[in-house]
Amino acid sequence: MxxxxxxxxxxxxxxxxxxxxxxxxxxxxxxxxxxxxxxxxxxxxxxxxxxxxxxxxxxxxxxxxxxxxxxxxxxxxxxxxxxxxxxxxxxxxxxxxxxxxxxxxxxxxxxxxxxxxxxxxxxxxxxxxxxxxxxxxxxxxxxxxxxxxxxxxxxxxxxxxxxxxxxxxxxxxxxxxxxxxxxxxxxxxxxxxxxxxxxxxxxxxxxxxxxxxxxxxxxxxxxxxxxxxLSCGPARANALKPPGQRIALARDAAFSFIYPHLLLGWRRAGAEISFFSPLQDEPPPPDADICWLPGGYPELHAGRLSSARTFLDGLREFAEKKPVHGECGGYMALGAALTDAEGIRHPMAGLLSVSTSFFKRRMTLGYRRAALAADGALGPRGKILLGHEFHYATVETQGDDPPFALARDAYGGEAAPVGSRRGHVTGSFFHVIADDPRMAP
Missing domain, CATH: 3.40.50.300 (P-loop containing nucleotide triphosphate hydrolases)
Structure with a gap:
């Protein structure tokens, strides 16, 4: 170098x-x-x-x-x-x-x-x-x-x-x-x-x-x-295996928190990434293998998202046959409803049973070490994902969906269920940074 x-x-x-x-x-x-x-x-x-x-x-x-x-x-x-x-x-x-x-x-x-x-x-x-x-x-x-x-x-x-x-x-x-x-x-x-x-x-x-x-x-x-x-030893550049060959990625003011190193690694591994905008009422491209809703500020655009019928209908149709994953704000959009800062409740995609609130706020911050609870697009059951959580939203009702993963923070303690999964749809509040190559499933 x-x-x-x-x-x-x-x-x-x-x-x-x-x-x-x-x-x-x-x-x-x-x-x-x-x-x-x-x-x-x-x-x-x-x-x-x-x-x-x-x-x-x-x-x-x-x-x-x-x-x-x-x-x-x-x-x-x-x-x-x-x-x-x-x-x-x-x-x-x-x-x-x-x-x-x-x-x-x-x-x-x-x-x-x-x-x-x-x-x-x-x-x-x-x-x-x-x-x-x-x-x-x-x-x-x-x-x-x-x-x-x-x-x-x-x-x-x-x-x-x-x-x-x-x-x-x-x-x-x-x-x-x-x-x-x-x-x-x-x-x-x-x-x-x-x-x-x-x-x-x-x-x-x-x-x-x-x-x-x-x-x-x-x-x-x-x-x-x-x-x-720069003085570096042995090197690799892929933090997480691409979740699909063709990845539909939401990108606009409501969904923008995707780590650039993930996109770099996925592209270097040969994956194709197609961007679409839920705020512009665009559905995920139907030829994609997976739809990924990253974090962002859906709470600032909840009314607009709730009325984006083409996006929501296209997302639901996509989820009938193919994986959909949401991180933090994306997880909130996949849920039943999102309550904004003024206390107004907005219906969301309804693909997961969780309902979230930005009216009842509490800061959550820290690293997460999560073991996948079931086989899915991000890996087999037991695979370890390392990530981070930072948000002010709270869960109003978790619903009856099983968890996406079992996670610990950086301070140890017992693993606790996090996120939700239903059919082809998964989501959680933590943002994946990398998988853990030291841990086999």
């Missing part, structure tokens, strides 16, 4: 990683570089912003759900033809789930597997010299990691920057730049994080402003020199 790269990380969430990452991605692209973006962890929203900033697809790389060969293979695939790989961390640099070293889902694991130097983004609001102690602690905490340097964020004044820079120089960490506090530099958010890229007005102009802001305050030449070649 010819690409060199680095990981943008921070000691905690809310430090400005995404803003800085998007600004740097576009700034390097404007300099004529081909930039390959990746996201650490299961955040499926940021990847679309990465793609908008770079003009190249972004992949999620997750050390809890992916082994090292899969991470290496996906990183290599995404870096083909690129000169620079920029990885954006999730949460704090070392934050993850319980697990063996290298399989915790932390961004530090990803940096270690790929040999990426860490560039630490420090939100220095409310502190000055103390930032050096935090940076030194991060640099020395994990001996697996290489540290490239620091970018200061939310600097209040030149004096503030000088105090912080002087302290960082005493601990030997290079400083690539200092971004001043600027309220106008932001992106809109909603309940699952950023408003989706496709729903953000004037996105390209917003990213261009981020790039100009970051380029004005960061030494791009020094940062590029700090990048290191």
């Amino acid at each position: 010819s690409a060199r790269g680095f990981l943008l990380a921070a000691p905690r969430s809310g430090s400005g990683k995404t803003i800085v990452a998007l600004g740097l991605m576009r700034a390097f692209r404007e300099r004529g570089l081909s930039v390959a973006p990746v996201k650490s962890g299961p955040d499926y929203i940021d990847s679309a912003f990465h793609a908008a900033a770079t003009g190249r697809p972004s992949l999620n790389l997750d050390s809890w759900a992916m082994d090292e060969p899969l991470i290496a293979g996906l990183a290599a695939a995404n870096a083909e033809g690129a000169e620079l790989l920029i990885a954006e961390a999730s949460m704090g640099l070392f934050d993850g789930a319980p697990g063996i070293i290298g399989r915790t889902g932390s961004s530090a694991d990803l940096a270690s597997v790929l040999g990426l130097p860490v560039v630490l983004i420090l939100d220095v609001s409310g502190q000055a010299q103390t930032a050096a102690a935090i940076a030194k602690g991060c640099a020395e905490y994990d001996p697996r990691l290489k540290f490239g340097g620091v970018i200061l964020n939310k600097v209040a004044s030149e004096r503030h920057a000088r105090l912080t820079r002087t302290a960082l120089e005493t601990v030997g960490l290079p400083i690539f730049g200092a971004l001043p506090r600027e309220k106008a530099i932001s992106l809109p958010e909603r309940h699952l994080g950023l408003v989706q890229a496709a729903d953000t007005d004037d996105l390209d102009a917003k990213i261009a402003r981020l790039a100009a802001f970051v380029a004005a305050h960061v030494d791009l030449d020094a940062l590029r020199q700090a990048a290191a070649p």
Whole structure:
């Protein structure tokens, strides 16, 4: 691989990683570089912003759900033809789930597997010299990691920057730049994080402003020199066997949360993917072998989905003979009804007995290790799927359908039934990231 790269990380969430990452991605692209973006962890929203900033697809790389060969293979695939790989961390640099070293889902694991130097983004609001102690602690905490340097964020004044820079120089960490506090530099958010890229007005102009802001305050030449070649071992790029040769995939504002690495792997395995839009009242293509409804925001479009007769009738007809699978929002659409944020109940496809609600909300978040409860399009009974769940919807009534899988979270405990299955139709709230090659059915 010819690409060199680095990981943008921070000691905690809310430090400005995404803003800085998007600004740097576009700034390097404007300099004529081909930039390959990746996201650490299961955040499926940021990847679309990465793609908008770079003009190249972004992949999620997750050390809890992916082994090292899969991470290496996906990183290599995404870096083909690129000169620079920029990885954006999730949460704090070392934050993850319980697990063996290298399989915790932390961004530090990803940096270690790929040999990426860490560039630490420090939100220095409310502190000055103390930032050096935090940076030194991060640099020395994990001996697996290489540290490239620091970018200061939310600097209040030149004096503030000088105090912080002087302290960082005493601990030997290079400083690539200092971004001043600027309220106008932001992106809109909603309940699952950023408003989706496709729903953000004037996105390209917003990213261009981020790039100009970051380029004005960061030494791009020094940062590029700090990048290191990707160092990976044995590689594979297919996280999950294609569920069919011809896959009908819902894609629009209601159904958009499909991991790009799954599509990459399926296409590389020879599968064909046909997109259709339920919001445009399009049915799944009848010549497909399986219909897949990914997650998204069906709760924001429940009335429109409920009245999309061509889509619903076509989906029901498809499900009579062929598999249909729904993840999170797709699972909600397959159920009997969906209650929106105003408390209005909307009939859905009725292919599963579950009824869900966004009126009665509770955040559910975490990794899932699920064993399939029956043979199906995603594999034989007992096959292990590794995934992630993040939603605010609740189950009003589960109904009498048997479960899709038996799942544990990352903290152990007894396996519990999740999701639903009926005939050719399956669904659950968790998003599949990869299967577990260590576990035979």
